[in-house]
Amino acid sequence: MKKLSIIIPVFNEEKTIEKVLEKVLTQGIGDWEKEVIVVDDDSSDGTAQKLEPFFERVRVFKHGRNQGKGAALRTGFSAAQGQAIIIQDADLEYDPADWPRLLKTLEENPELSAVYGSRELNPERRGYWPYVLGVRFLTFLINLLFGSQLTDAYTGYKLFRGEAIKSINLESHGFEIEAEITVRLLKSGRQIKEAPISYRPRSFAEGKKIHAKDGLIGIWTILKYWLKRD
Secondary structure (H helix, E strand, O other), X not given: OEEEEEEEEEOOOOXXXXXXXXXXXXXXXXXXXXXXXXXXXXXXXXXHHXXXXXXXXXEEEEOOOOOOHHHHHHHHHHHOOOOEEEEOOOOOOOOHHHHXXXXXXXXXXOOEEXXXXXXXXXXXXXXXXXXXXXXXXXXXXXXXXHOOOOOOOOOOOXXXXXXXXXXXXXXXXXXXXXXXXXXHHHHOOXXXXXXXXXXXXXXXXXXXXXXXXXXXXXXXXHHHHHHOOO
């Protein structure tokens, strides 16, 4: 049986985590088996209590202190047992209904190490323009330095072959993990393909956490791994 590991990093998402898990657990993915892994990055709200009813269907890991999205993903990747692994944010911005398209692309292209769900390939692309432009610049920089042709390097929907993502000794702790994953896959010669996805950006009032400084850290991360000798 093919297994898809779904990694859900969560920090203070008591308002959305139940809905996300319900969508994740009910979403059909054909002949794939699901392994759902939630990494609670030391939430200080009611997230932990919201997770309790799901303990029998979901593997939950809890950090003793808040370390960032990158650290949560690293914990999840280490625990994942699936032949394929996907990241699922806990904020309802991304819809699990897009999984089948991503999985189909991965299965039909054995040379690929990853499939990214691109918000830019969706003609109904939505988002806050400073952030849209920021992601476009980060993606442009990656393409320039690594010879890729991506449209959305900072997408939250990244689907990997398990062996590919586990082969990288990831180091990032925060949102810059998005840049590190991409540039290190590309630097190692692994292929990434994109497929269109839907996207519903939430507001800061709803709990959006990424900020302009994360873009600057992303630029530094891209340059660091471009210059680094592996």
